[in-house]
Amino acid sequence: MTWLEATPVAVLALLIIFVPGGLVAAAAGARRLLLAIAAPAVTISVLAVAAIVFGFLAVPWTIPFVATVFLGLAVVTWVVRRLVTGTWMPRSVSRLAGFSPAFITGLVIAVVLIAVQVCFAIGEPGNVSQTYDAPFHLNGVRFIIDTANGSSFNLTGLILPPSRSTFYPAAWHDLVSVVAMAAPWAGLITVANVTNLVIAAVVWPIGALTVVRLVAPSRPSALVIAGVAAAAFPAFPLGMLDYGVLYSYFLSLAFLPAGLALGLSLFRLVDGRRLGPVTLQILSLACAVVAMGLSQPSVVFGLGLFGIIGIVALCVLAVRYAQRTWIRVSLIVGMIAVVAAFALVWRRVGSFGYTAPWNRYGSVPEVLLDTFTLSRGDRPYAVVVAVLILVGIVATIRTKRWWLVLMWAAAAVLFVLGGALPSGDLRNLALGMFYKDVPRLEAFLVLPALLVAVLGADALWRLVARRITPRSRSGAVAVAATAIVVVIASTQLTAMTYAVAHAANAYRLDDRSRILDDDEYALIERLRDEVGDDAVIVGNPWTGTSWAMALADREVLNPHFNTSHAPANDVVNTELNDADVDPSVCTAIHETGVRYVLDFGADRFAGSRLDVKTWIGFEGLLDLEDSAVVEEVDREGDKVLYRIVACGL
Numbered sequence: 001m002t003w004l005e006a007t008p009v010a011v012l013a014l015l016i017i018f019v020p021g022g023l024v025a026a027a028a029g030a031r032r033l034l035l036a037i038a039a040p041a042v043t044i045s046v047l048a049v050a051a052i053v054f055g056f057l058a059v060p061w062t063i064p065f066v067a068t069v070f071l072g073l074a075v076v077t078w079v080v081r082r083l084v085t086g087t088w089m090p091r092s093v094s095r096l097a098g099f100s101p102a103f104i105t106g107l108v109i110a111v112v113l114i115a116v117q118v119c120f121a122i123g124e125p126g127n128v129s130q131t132y133d134a135p136f137h138l139n140g141v142r143f144i145i146d147t148a149n150g151s152s153f154n155l156t157g158l159i160l161p162p163s164r165s166t167f168y169p170a171a172w173h174d175l176v177s178v179v180a181m182a183a184p185w186a187g188l189i190t191v192a193n194v195t196n197l198v199i200a201a202v203v204w205p206i207g208a209l210t211v212v213r214l215v216a217p218s219r220p221s222a223l224v225i226a227g228v229a230a231a232a233f234p235a236f237p238l239g240m241l242d243y244g245v246l247y248s249y250f251l252s253l254a255f256l257p258a259g260l261a262l263g264l265s266l267f268r269l270v271d272g273r274r275l276g277p278v279t280l281q282i283l284s285l286a287c288a289v290v291a292m293g294l295s296q297p298s299v300v301f302g303l304g305l306f307g308i309i310g311i312v313a314l315c316v317l318a319v320r321y322a323q324r325t326w327i328r329v330s331l332i333v334g335m336i337a338v339v340a341a342f343a344l345v346w347r348r349v350g351s352f353g354y355t356a357p358w359n360r361y362g363s364v365p366e367v368l369l370d371t372f373t374l375s376r377g378d379r380p381y382a383v384v385v386a387v388l389i390l391v392g393i394v395a396t397i398r399t400k401r402w403w404l405v406l407m408w409a410a411a412a413v414l415f416v417l418g419g420a421l422p423s424g425d426l427r428n429l430a431l432g433m434f435y436k437d438v439p440r441l442e443a444f445l446v447l448p449a450l451l452v453a454v455l456g457a458d459a460l461w462r463l464v465a466r467r468i469t470p471r472s473r474s475g476a477v478a479v480a481a482t483a484i485v486v487v488i489a490s491t492q493l494t495a496m497t498y499a500v501a502h503a504a505n506a507y508r509l510d511d512r513s514r515i516l517d518d519d520e521y522a523l524i525e526r527l528r529d530e531v532g533d534d535a536v537i538v539g540n541p542w543t544g545t546s547w548a549m550a551l552a553d554r555e556v557l558n559p560h561f562n563t564s565h566a567p568a569n570d571v572v573n574t575e576l577n578d579a580d581v582d583p584s585v586c587t588a589i590h591e592t593g594v595r596y597v598l599d600f601g602a603d604r605f606a607g608s609r610l611d612v613k614t615w616i617g618f619e620g621l622l623d624l625e626d627s628a629v630v631e632e633v634d635r636e637g638d639k640v641l642y643r644i645v646a647c648g649l
Contacts, residue, residue: 001126009125021038022039032099041258044171044174044251044255045288047066048290049294050066054150062181105223106224109224113230114231117496120500123504126193128189131245142188143157153165176188179194179195189551196241200254205230207256210257212451228487232491233449242506243439252300256302267311267313302411311338315331350432356437360420360421372386374386382495385453389453391459392453393456414430418438516547520636527552527641538572538592538594540602542618555593568591571620572585572594574620576597576629577622579644579646580628580629580646589644594644599624599625
């Protein structure tokens with residue numbers, strides 16, 4: 001399937017992300033910008049919460065039941081609004097809360113640039129991300145569809161023994177499962193890639209432009225620049241579709257701009273009237289927080305960090321204008337107490353990431369340079385972005401929006417600590433919330449860096465505009481268009497070009513692919529015709545066999561690299577080749593239901609930060625070509641599908 005052929009899937013994904021939540025938000029009275037940022041937040045939050053409730057009530061996770069929830073919630077919301085306000089329709093909102101031509105222009109630029117980046121990076125819609133976590137996420141979606149259970153308390157049942165499932169935020173998986181059920185003609189991999197494309201190219205820039213709309217309300221040029229900037233950072237959104245692959249964190253970060261916009265509005269650090277009634281803003285923020293929390297909770301605490309800075313800003317202003325000393329002292333003590341409480345919660349909740357293996361990658365000067373140039377590792381320097389950030393810091397401070405610089409500085413400090421702080425208690429305490437993982441921290445830095453860079457670029461544009469006086473309107477348009485082209489070229493033809501090429505390596509499908517090569521992909525695609533839908537396939541997941549579940553809808557014993565260690569599973573994985581001489585292996589085969597073996601060799605998984613001897617733990621799947629335990633069913637090159645013939649099968 002080509003990207004053009006995948007257009008109906010993209011339309012479906014767009015409708016599913018915006019329409020259900022949009023109906024509920026509109027019924028509550030949200031309009032224009034608030035509706036635009038609230039709709040996807042409501043959709044994802046309701047999907048994720050409904051999935052948990054459905055799981056407890058044993059209600060099947062199907063489109064009719066999901067649609068019923070949204071329709072019922074929209075009707076109830078509409079009726080409640082009528083009872084509370086006395087009107088069925090909200091009063092008209094200020095035109096300031098609408099979409100200006102500059103907003104639309106910036107959004108179109110962002111949509112086009114990000115869509116081109118993602119399409120070139122992935123290659124074809126059906127290509128899999130050849131990364132460590134991709135099988136878990138993609139097979140997790142298939143697991144949800146097969147079990148009709150999308151609960152965050154059920155997802156880890158994919159890889160854990162029966163009755164051992166734990167909590168894992170499943171919002172991304174719930175969303176993709178609904179799109180997959182709505183588009184049964186499209187492969188699950190295509191659905192996942194196209195849904196990610198919509199999130200990256202639509203949800204993220206709408207949120208980013210909304211924040212800029214609030215922070216720079218009288219600057220149409222800032223909105224156009226923001227459209228370019230939304231696609232100018234290698235770390236996000238493209239970076240999270242490359243590294244990891246961190247689909248859940250990717251979705252959570254896509255809602256961070258909406259959360260920040262609503263927070264700034266409610267704190268009155270920007271004109272709070274621009275997004276409509278306070279009550280609706282609070283409800284929208286709650287939905288955004290739930291959507292982030294049930295995608296990846298660490299982003300919620302990242303938003304909380306920005307919120308703490310907002311509280312500090314409010315307290316500073318209040319202290320400045322307070323008339324009595326005791327009021328000033330109370331405000332300061334209260335501010336310190338709130339910051340301390342947040343730090344304690346950060347430490348407590350962040351303890352789940354203490355055991356993460358990720359360490360620093362450079363010295364303090366190197367990481368500081370990367371903070372501005374977005375050039376971690378061997379990526380080229382994003383010089384233009386670095387200059388805009390520096391100018392933006394100065395311009396933002398001069399306009400008394402120092403709290404925005406503090407938000408950028410807070411995220412930058414986390415990134416610097418991640419890149420330069422050695423292993424130890426301090427690293428755990430500060431960075432456990434983000435698994436001490438530098439790419440995650442770099443992606444978190446993108447939003448505040450974008451805002452500062454946009455304000456810097458707008459300041460430079462104003463400086464240039466004052467010195468250029470076009471003789472006609474068409475001349476002014478030509479100057480503006482030229483400036484946009486220059487900014488696009490300067491941000492896309494350096495760091496982003498490299499980022500797209502780097503991401504393309506993770507999605508490449510040929511004989512040089514990292515995990516699943518083209519022969520293996522071709523063999524897996526034939527499994528639907530060769531393996532019964534009630535049979536279980538065993539294979540070494542490090543070699544790509546686990547993708548048989550997502551690609552061919554066939555159950556696999558090892559759906560992820562971190563496989564279940566149920567006793568029977570371990571016996572099959574480590575001793576299958578002895579099934580003709582060891583009766584205990586036959587017992588395990590019958591218990592697991594394994595009937596086929598995918599033999600893709602014993603490749604070494606040599607990642608940038610992981611180097612794994614992949615055959616360890618799967619020794620029973622070696623040397624099967626001359627074994628009496630199996631017989632060959634199909635072959636593509638040296639990749640083989642075997643049927644188990646031992647044990648009376």
